[in-house]
Amino acid sequence: MTTSSIAKPTIWSRLPLLRELKQSVGWQRGMLVAGLVIIAIFLLTAAFAQGLAPFGYSQLSDENGVFGAQLPPGGRHLLGTTVGGYDVLSRVIWGAQTAVLVIVIAVALSVFAGVILGLVSGYFGGWLDRVLVVVADAVYAFPSLLLAIVMSIVISGGRSGLFTGLMAAAISITVVFIPQYFRVIRSETVRMKSEAFVESAKVIGASNARVMFRHVLRNSTRTLPLILTLNASEAILTLAGLGFLGFGIEPTAAAEWGFDLNKSISDVAAGIWWTSIFPGTAIVLVVLGITLVGESLNDLADPRLRTRHRALASGAGVSDVDELEEDL
Amino acid sequence: MSTLMKGDEALEIDNLVVTFATDGGDVRAVDGVSLSVRKGEVLAIVGESGSGKTVTAKTILGLLPETATTSGMVMIGDDNVIGVSGSRLREIRGTGAAMVFQEPSTALNPVFTVGWQIAEGLRAHGKYTRAQARAKAIDFLTRVGIPDAEHRVDYYPHQFSGGQKQRIVIAMALVLEPEIIVADEPTTALDVTVQAEILDLLRWCRDEFNAAIVLITHNMGVVADLADRVAVMYQGKIVEEAEAVTLFHHPKHEYTKRLLAAVPFIGAGTIKTRERAAERATAASSEALVVAKDLVIEYQGHLGRGSFRAVDGVDFQISAREVLGLVGESGSGKTTIGRAIAGLTKITGGSLSVLGREMLGVRERTFRPLRQDIGFVFQDPATSFNPLLTIAQCVAEPFIVHGHAGDAAAARSRVDELLEAVQLPKSYGDRFPHELSGGQRQRASLARAIALKPKLLIADEPTSALDVSVQARVLELFAEIQREFGFAALFISHDLAVVDLLADRIAVLYKGRLVEEGIGEDILVAPKHPYTQRLLASLPVPDPVLQAKRREELHRLRGLEPAGATG
Numbered sequence: 001m002t003t004s005s006i007a008k009p010t011i012w013s014r015l016p017l018l019r020e021l022k023q024s025v026g027w028q029r030g031m032l033v034a035g036l037v038i039i040a041i042f043l044l045t046a047a048f049a050q051g052l053a054p055f056g057y058s059q060l061s062d063e064n065g066v067f068g069a070q071l072p073p074g075g076r077h078l079l080g081t082t083v084g085g086y087d088v089l090s091r092v093i094w095g096a097q098t099a100v101l102v103i104v105i106a107v108a109l110s111v112f113a114g115v116i117l118g119l120v121s122g123y124f125g126g127w128l129d130r131v132l133v134v135v136a137d138a139v140y141a142f143p144s145l146l147l148a149i150v151m152s153i154v155i156s157g158g159r160s161g162l163f164t165g166l167m168a169a170a171i172s173i174t175v176v177f178i179p180q181y182f183r184v185i186r187s188e189t190v191r192m193k194s195e196a197f198v199e200s201a202k203v204i205g206a207s208n209a210r211v212m213f214r215h216v217l218r219n220s221t222r223t224l225p226l227i228l229t230l231n232a233s234e235a236i237l238t239l240a241g242l243g244f245l246g247f248g249i250e251p252t253a254a255a256e257w258g259f260d261l262n263k264s265i266s267d268v269a270a271g272i273w274w275t276s277i278f279p280g281t282a283i284v285l286v287v288l289g290i291t292l293v294g295e296s297l298n299d300l301a302d303p304r305l306r307t308r309h310r311a312l313a314s315g316a317g318v319s320d321v322d323e324l325e326e327d328l
Numbered sequence: 329m330s331t332l333m334k335g336d337e338a339l340e341i342d343n344l345v346v347t348f349a350t351d352g353g354d355v356r357a358v359d360g361v362s363l364s365v366r367k368g369e370v371l372a373i374v375g376e377s378g379s380g381k382t383v384t385a386k387t388i389l390g391l392l393p394e395t396a397t398t399s400g401m402v403m404i405g406d407d408n409v410i411g412v413s414g415s416r417l418r419e420i421r422g423t424g425a426a427m428v429f430q431e432p433s434t435a436l437n438p439v440f441t442v443g444w445q446i447a448e449g450l451r452a453h454g455k456y457t458r459a460q461a462r463a464k465a466i467d468f469l470t471r472v473g474i475p476d477a478e479h480r481v482d483y484y485p486h487q488f489s490g491g492q493k494q495r496i497v498i499a500m501a502l503v504l505e506p507e508i509i510v511a512d513e514p515t516t517a518l519d520v521t522v523q524a525e526i527l528d529l530l531r532w533c534r535d536e537f538n539a540a541i542v543l544i545t546h547n548m549g550v551v552a553d554l555a556d557r558v559a560v561m562y563q564g565k566i567v568e569e570a571e572a573v574t575l576f577h578h579p580k581h582e583y584t585k586r587l588l589a590a591v592p593f594i595g596a597g598t599i600k601t602r603e604r605a606a607e608r609a610t611a612a613s614s615e616a617l618v619v620a621k622d623l624v625i626e627y628q629g630h631l632g633r634g635s636f637r638a639v640d641g642v643d644f645q646i647s648a649r650e651v652l653g654l655v656g657e658s659g660s661g662k663t664t665i666g667r668a669i670a671g672l673t674k675i676t677g678g679s680l681s682v683l684g685r686e687m688l689g690v691r692e693r694t695f696r697p698l699r700q701d702i703g704f705v706f707q708d709p710a711t712s713f714n715p716l717l718t719i720a721q722c723v724a725e726p727f728i729v730h731g732h733a734g735d736a737a738a739a740r741s742r743v744d745e746l747l748e749a750v751q752l753p754k755s756y757g758d759r760f761p762h763e764l765s766g767g768q769r770q771r772a773s774l775a776r777a778i779a780l781k782p783k784l785l786i787a788d789e790p791t792s793a794l795d796v797s798v799q800a801r802v803l804e805l806f807a808e809i810q811r812e813f814g815f816a817a818l819f820i821s822h823d824l825a826v827v828d829l830l831a832d833r834i835a836v837l838y839k840g841r842l843v844e845e846g847i848g849e850d851i852l853v854a855p856k857h858p859y860t861q862r863l864l865a866s867l868p869v870p871d872p873v874l875q876a877k878r879r880e881e882l883h884r885l886r887g888l889e890p891a892g893a894t895g
Contacts, residue, residue, distance in 0.1 A: 196707075
């Protein structure tokens with residue numbers, strides 16, 4: 001072992017995304033950077049919606065009077081107005097906030113439940129494991145949108161405000177996603193359980209809880225970032241789908257891209273394109289951004305999929321192969 | 329295909345350089361290697377892991393991954409494998425050069441019959457009808473010594489034993505009659521007795537097919553048994569190349585000498601064992617720590633299938649301060665016994681008493697306090713450490729678990745002492761397991777096992793994953809520590825020579841039964857059971873002249889002609 005090859009990693013290189021960014025090369029780096037940029041814009045928009053949006057999400061008039069419905073882009077309304085008389089640009093910007101909320105709530109709820117259940121189920125096995133697997137498979141069979149509709153009706157009787165609409169989407173997404181985390185963590189746990197280092201912890205005399213949380217859990221969470229990103233995009237789609245079907249959030253409670261799309265259906269036939277294109281593009285971009293990051297993280301985590309710079313044939317700056325054991 | 333005559337040059341490598349792009353920068357794995365192999369000759373490339381021997385072998389067939397950059401020349405016939413087109417490369421593979429892989433169970437596709445897999449190679453290189461291909465497959469299976477080949481050509485890989493699978497892999501390599509056979513550690517995954525048969529088969533390939541064989545191995549015994557010429561690789565370079573007899577009797581390079589000195593051989597431990605026996609006799613205390621009586625361990629079968637009896641009525645005993653060596657081939661139940669003593673596998677019959685507690689039907693909760701007095705060293709040091717914890721944290725685990733320390737930092741001074749005891753620098757405690765070499769990791773593993781000064785240590789093939797040179801150091805350390813700490817030990821190994829170095833008594837296990845037990849001298853000099861005799865005779869010694877004699881002896885014991893001579 002040459003000492004140079006094991007320089008202590010700095011704080012920066014250990015931060016999750018930055019480390020991957022540094023590792024990446026070429027095409028994979030492009031994907032990752034593009035995804036990160038889109039997500040950054042998305043998050044910043046959500047955070048500073050108040051300052052960025054020219055009007056409020058439920059604003060229909062200002063000091064110059066009522067906006068007017070279906071105004072084409074230009075003038076006071078950069079992206080025009082909707083059939084309800086809202087400013088499209090403001091609705092798109094405020095919509096980012098709703099989207100971030102639903103992602104955070106849905107992912108936070110499902111990730112904890114899924115990971116704990118998967119860990120316990122995989123580690124102990126037996127009848128508990130079998131029951132949980134069957135339940136997880138049954139939930140898999142449930143379409144998330146249908147579940148979301150049921151939830152939305154249960155929580156708010158169909159029409160909903162910001163909180164109830166968010167919760168309906170988030171809970172239905174949670175229920176559908178828990179099995180995914182459960183399955184992934186469980187299979188990793190089962191694999192880890194037979195690893196020698198888990199057995200070596202057992203022969204030391206470590207308790208089950210210690211083995212599970214100190215040795216198994218941290219080694220089983222490698223694929224979590226990928227599922228997290230994929231589920232985040234799915235969460236947005238579900239919320240948009242709910243809004244599109246009319247179970248979304250009232251325009252007076254919050255801006256929501258799916259709801260706006262729903263209201264723009266009739267506009268499309270009338271040649272009014274701006275009411276549907278912009279919220280639609282917002283959905284596509286955010287989903288694309290998150291998926292790009294997820295996919296590149298997946299590729300980078302796997303040494304076999306990760307691309308590297310080609311080695312220099314001349315071998316300039318080639319580090320030596322490990323020293324002999326005896327030279328220690 | 330074979331147009332070359334015996335003695336013609338089949339392979340020529342000139343100034344080969346292979347560089348890999350890795351996360352840690354470029355690594356030059358092979359650095360200016362020049363070699364040549366003639367027809368009817370076995371060239372062995374020897375070296376430890378990381379010396380570049382496997383990379384060299386893979387270059388011959390153009391099997392390197394995309395991250396590799398190659399320069400130099402690898403000539404098979406008139407083709408330079410480096411830089412030849414993909415389609416030409418496919419033609420060369422199989423007919424020009426074929427490969428025998430290390431692990432026969434993964435080199436065969438489990439969902440196709442072996443006959444189909446042999447025919448696959450034929451179809452890739454010419455027109456054969458189904459019947460012709462099948463006939464040829466049967467022919468070659470017979471020739472490599474698969475009995476009843478007409479029927480077994482339709483068998484799937486899992487229906488063959490490990491040794492037979494390797495024979496089939498060799499048949500696949502032979503069927504296109506290549507100029508060169510590259511055998512990458514062809515016997516490493518096999519038991520010693522099977523290894524001897526496969527080596528016979530490879531020797532027969534050389535003589536019968538006039539093939540040029542490139543043998544990649546780290547086992548000097550295998551080299552002595554088979555090789556005509558030997559090239560020793562170290563850090564990507566060839567440091568010495570010579571005829572086998574010359575190399576073994578008059579090694580020139582410092583590294584070669586060290587490599588040869590590190591090979592354990594039977595009889596080396598006898599003197600030490602006598603000394604230790606005398607020492608123990610004066611100490612007088614001989615309380616039995618582990619007593620097994622008629623021990624039976626069965627693995628539950630699946631539905632409709634009976635259970636599998638891994639250990640079948642075994643009696644043995646380990647006294648305080650005594651090292652018992654447990655020897656046997658894979659599947660003999662030796663690891664199962666070790667795991668049972670550590671409470672990892674439940675026993676199903678008979679009696680096993682560990683530190684005074686009966687293990688039949690024991691509950692984990694009642695056994696857990698006893699774990700302080702039992703240390704365990706696992707076979708593969710690469711996987712026996714939690715990759716996310718530092719070495720110091722891993723070694724501190726026993727202290728924390730048994731309440732001797734609050735956290736890793738509090739145990740640090742004791743961890744440092746342990747690391748020193750196993751001859752690792754203190755600073756290594758802050759490293760992560762993957763930053764240590766195999767030998768260093770196994771030392772850290774030993775440090776963890778002796779952390780609480782156990783009365784009993786179980787070592788399950790602790791050196792089988794290590795290079796010979798490293799193995800010698802670890803074994804030495806083990807003996808030293810055993811003397812210093814005075815624990816009793818169960819030392820499990822498949823290698824008689826290794827056990828001989830350490831064990832006071834040796835027990836030989838065969839198919840779950842204990843066939844022979846006694847002090848090392850008796851077992852190794854005058855084995856009584858035929859299996860022990862065969863085991864002993866199969867062990868190749870690092871001396872070509874002596875090994876040739878031993879081979880004769882083994883053939884006499886087996887009572888058959890050299891394998892493969894049935895065709």
